[in-house]
Amino acid sequence: MKDNRRALLLGLSAVLLWSTAATAFKLALAELTVLQLLCVAIWVSATALLGTLAWQGRINVLWQSLRSTPLIFLGMACLNPLLYYCILLAAYDLLPAQQAQTINYTWAIMLALLSIPVLGQRLAARDWLAIALGYMGVVVIATEGNPLSLQFTSGVGVLLALSSTLVWAVFWLLSARSEEDPTISLAAYFVCAAPLALLLCLGIGGGLPAPGKGLLSAVYVGLFEMGFTWLLWSTALRAATNVSRVGNLIFLSPMLSLVFIGLILGESIHPATVIGLALILPGIVLQQRSGSQDS
Template structure:
């Protein structure tokens, strides 16, 4: 298969992933209408475990689940406490408190947090461009969190904003740890969710109970588990494997937050504030600046 064909397939996989990512903020809010965050997480985790098991069976990789070492199974439990347990608990908690148009852009700053954490933990260098990207990104965070009242620095919901930003720290930390993960990516994610599920069930039972309403919220939680936690991960993995130019595929993620606002407006009926548009442009602009490092590295590799 030619490199042009591979790149086209990568772009198609990437676009499909971006489309799914663009719907999940709306699905989060629909699920949280009748479910507590931990209940939503329990349902989504269960759906994700099922869909990833099916994917492994279809791809002929199911046997790999049983061929890991004891240390790797222990690793699966530890990673499962981070993702899905802690990360999604913080993220869903943020969406429970904030409008989707605020929580969703704040979550996108995780890529910048990852760049900063890579300095002490992966030995990467912090450049002036990274600092500038951070200033631009977090200027957008302040604009969104204050709903445009920047001078007052009065956050609309300090706890909700803290949960959203906390989730970016957890998610970035998860990917730092994942750089040392030798498991097959889908097998690893499946086991993380499988080991995380009993913990979530126990916490759910202890706090809000296991009684779930048979409403649209339940269907929305299943949707999140199937597509955001399962299918999207596999599609994005395929996109990265097929890509001859990964930066072109990676750039597709910048479409997602803007497309997400379309779903939020038409399905949730949220009036999109001018501060959301301005803050989102700043956040995406900061992330674009930070991505220049990746583009430069890829250009050097291609020249070699």
């Protein structure tokens, strides 16, 4: 049933929760290794998604889907959440939160680039302008406002943050072709990823984490970044009569995220981060408008 008021409230709730993710990542990584955080968050998210499906009476649908195409779900799970979040969290471990989270928002621009070889699409002048703006913003942020120097806070961290956008764009292109229910697919990915994340954590990640603030932050990430918030967002989109109005709420997230980073983590927001974000966001808007006109 369409309900714009409900859609708006759900959409704003999802955006608010996503805006806290960068802060939660850094709080968790202050005490946990990347693989410890990844393991805990994936298991928490998988449990929450299974609980949601059980409440909806759809657990059998999940098992049927997993039995029908297990290798496809396993392959997708290796892309996301395993590889995507492993790379992204490693970037957060090396970079200030404000840099990692802002660079990560260029995934939509990476998606436009990938559409050339993968989908055979031709990009218009507006698309190329969007790409130029986005990556100019990345250079400004990564060099803290001195782009000609090409001296980065962490070159490896910047490369990882950009690589995460590539993994996410590939995952998005592949998942867009699926005819499965999004909630079923999401739950299947996390269920498949959970045992693999545990093996990585026990084998090379430092073992299971001890109780503490880091563990609590990891639980928060699992609930409100990886799984549950996606359900809020997808429900909001389904409830809206105008999907673009709800979809545009996502542009509030990077700005709200900087507020949480400054207030909770105590990072001093560098002017270059604001300037870079002012380049990246218009680039994303241009790219989305161009995509909607093409469709």
